[in-house]
Amino acid sequence: MTFSICVREEYEDDEGNEQTRFGVAVTTRLAGVGTLCPFISENGAVATQSLVNVELGEKGIEYIDDGLAVEDALQSLLNADDGAENRQLHGVDGEGSFVFSGEECKPWYGHHDGGSFTVAGNLLTGEEVIDAVVETYENSGREEPLAQRLIDALEAGHEAGGDKREELNVQSAALMVESTEEFPLDPAYNNLRIDATETPIEDLRETYEIAVEGHADAMELYEDAYEEDEMNDVGEE
DSSP, X not given: OEEEEEEEEEEEOTTSOEEEEEEEEEEESSSOGGGTSEEEETTEEEEEEESOOHHHHHHHHHHHHTTOOHHHHHHHHHHTOTTGGGEEEEEEXXXXXXXXXXXXXXXXXXXXXXXXXXXXXXXXXXXXXXHHHHHHHHTSOSSSOHHHHHHHHHHHXXXXXXXXXXXXXXXXXXXXXXXXXXXXXXXXGGEEEEEEESOHHHHHHHHXXXXXXXXXHHHHXXXXXXXXXXXXXXXXX
């Protein structure tokens, strides 16, 4: 059905404070993948897919937010899931990672655990899809925003073959990024969905670029008001 990536990155903010950001991105040859598969908070990122059980993602993030390690959180949910062998479930938290592919997932399926990031997919053209996502993310560096690099990773997997069901024209894609850093205005380009299209990665990138532009415009006009939480006092400009 899907391939996805979950990421944890440590970085320094502009004031020299240590921060952590998490990201998750996913695409499939069905509509609305962003409503089902990716889950995120400032404490971790989770993707649930194959024969989707949304509760695995919802409760997985809830347990991580409560302080449970990602491997304990996700494994405990799988242990209680009668359909576990049909699931793919993976994610990262502030210290660890976890990835699982049940033996009854549809081929080709597989996954990769990179320690600070995880990748998984099923109903793919082959292992080359996962390899392309992994290689593109690992070589992306930190110069560009994580959201952009997640799109690059999805694009690489898509171009390597992606979801093998070419008879399905409707596709979707989504990305989410959360950080421990506080922003005057949360960047809108860190939570994007393309719910139904024939060109999911292209449309996701275009939407991202428009959102980046819109965020920059808003900060240029209203940054002081956002920082002071006084948007009610801002007149038309």
